[in-house]
Structure formats: C-alpha cells, structure tokens
C-alpha cells in the first residue's frame with residue numbers, strides 16, 4: 001500500500017530539497033572562489049603604474065604575448081639599462097653580512113653589472129652615449145661609497161624570491177614586488193623601507209609605489225614598518241623620508257585599482273583613449289615587427305630596444 005504525503009509533508013520535503021540545493025550552490029561558490037595562486041591576478045607596482053598610465057599600455061606591457069614565440073615583450077632603453085646595473089650592485093649588498101659588504105669596491109661590481117647591458121642590449125646607439133650613462137652610474141656609486149648611511153647597517157632580507165601576499169583572497173588577487181632595501185632598526189625591532197632612484201626627477205607624491213611597499217613589507221615579514229624613503233642617489237647623500245600613509249587606506253586604494261585590472265582582464269577590454277601617444281608607440285612598433293630584438297630578460301620576456309630615449313620619456317620601474 002503506498003502512502004501519499006500530505007501537503008504539509010510535501011512542503012517540508014521541498015524545503016529540505018531547496019536547502020540541499022543551496023548548500024551545493026554555496027559549496028560550488030566557495031570552491032570556485034577558492035584562492036588559487038596560479039589563477040590569481042598578480043599585481044605589482046610596475047603593472048599598477050602601467051594600468052594607471054593607460055589600460056592599453058597595461059595590456060601591451062603585461063598581457064600581450066607575441067604570437068610567434070608566445071613570449072611577453074619588454075623594452076630596453078639607456079636610462080633603464082643604467083638603473084638596472086646600479087640596482088644590481090646596490091641590492092646585492094643587502095644579502096651580504098655587514099663586515100663583508102664592502103670588501104669588493106662598488107665600482108668593480110658595477111663594471112660587471114654594466115657589461116650585461118653594454119651596447120645594443122642596453123639600447124645604446126653609440127659608444128659615447130654608453131660612456132655618458134656608465135659615468136653617471138659610477139658617480140652614483142661613488143656617492144654611495146662616501147655616504148654609506150643605512151647601507152653599512154643591518155638589513156632584513158625577506159625569504160622569498162619574489163615577495164607576495166593575498167591582497168584579496170575573495171577576489172583572488174595577489175600583490176607582489178621586490179623592495180630594494182629593508183633597513184633593520186635594532187632599538188625598535190622595526191624596519192625602514194628604502195627605494196633607490198637613479199633618475200634625475202623626483203617621484204610624484206601621488207605615486208602608489210611606497211604604499212605598495214609598505215603593504216608588502218607589513219605582510220611578508222614580521223617587523224613593524226617604521227618609515228618609507230626614496231634615496232635619489234644621482235643627487236642626494238641620504239634617503240629622503242616620505243609621508244607614511246594609513247595602512248588600511250593604502251590597502252583599500254591599491255585593491256580598488258587591482259579590482260579594475262582584474263575586471264579588464266576578465267572582459268579583455270583594454271582601450272586606448274587617445275588613438276595613440278608616444279608612451280605606446282614603441283610597443284605598437286614591436287607588435288608590427290619594427291623594433292630590434294636584443295635578447296631575453298630574467299623572466300623570459302623578449303627584450304627590444306628603443307634607442308635614443310631620454311630619461312623624461314622612459315619610465316624607471318625596477
């Protein structure tokens with residue numbers, strides 16, 4: 001004999017069924033939103049700067065891959081080559097113990113670092129241009145040797161090749177970046193973030209670079225961040241302290257931009273608002289096959305050169 005459920009029983013069974021459906025949907029949502037660093041959108045100071053410059057500039061520098069090689073592309077120019085060689089020398093110091101840090105003169109290290117960008121690899125059009133830039137680098141390092149300041153003290157090294165953390169687990173966004181120098185402040189058991197600048201101009205107060213490093217340093221090592229500075233080693237003898245933003249404001253501002261980037265990537269929508277300008281012309285020329293390929297960089301991008309670029313039009317993101 002079969003028993004037909006009453007209306008009340010049917011309502012209860014229906015309720016439980018919908019609960020099961022909601023539970024399954026909830027689980028699915030949680031799984032599909034689960035953090036996955038391989039599927040996450042990674043943002044850094046340089047990619048955020050590219051985005052803020054212009055969406056298509058971001059696309060060309062961070063998303064576009066050459067159809068033939070499947071590689072991303074990057075552009076080398078004399079100011080970038082100079083910055084790269086100087087940074088290699090200075091950042092290399094932080095991994096050495098204080099008593100061994102200056103056993104080898106900085107200028108000999110620079111000689112080796114500069115060889116890597118000599119000639120076409122650095123975008124130099126002739127020997128005299130290369131000599132002029134090399135001399136500038138030597139002067140910066142001579143200045144540092146005379147004014148060691150924090151370079152002669154303890155430094156904290158973050159134990160990650162590329163420091164990163166979840167800027168938002170919910171949105172699957174990671175913030176990453178390399179901080180030039182983390183000075184250890186023994187008395188306070190704190191750190192001070194220092195970013196070396198090899199350019200001739202000061203960084204705009206609106207730049208998100210130090211807020212990004214503030215977040216990174218706070219999230220990827222255990223000590224409190226006491227201060228943030230730029231050190232303009234082309235013309236200043238010591239680091240210049242910058243205003244420290246509120247950490248949660250910094251997080252909010254950076255996350256807002258990162259979410260815009262994520263959305264644009266999802267929609268594959270990177271529009272040039274100007275129909276072209278000089279910032280992207282060299283990249284557009286790469287796409288058309290008009291720039292010269294000179295090699296690969298440390299992260300596997302094909303490197304093209306842009307000879308004859310002066311500092312004002314070349315960004316220095318290292």
Ligand code: SF4
Nearest residue numbers: 054056272276277280
């Ligand atoms: S050409 Fe200029 S405006 Fe157009 S995408 Fe590039 S940077 Fe933006």
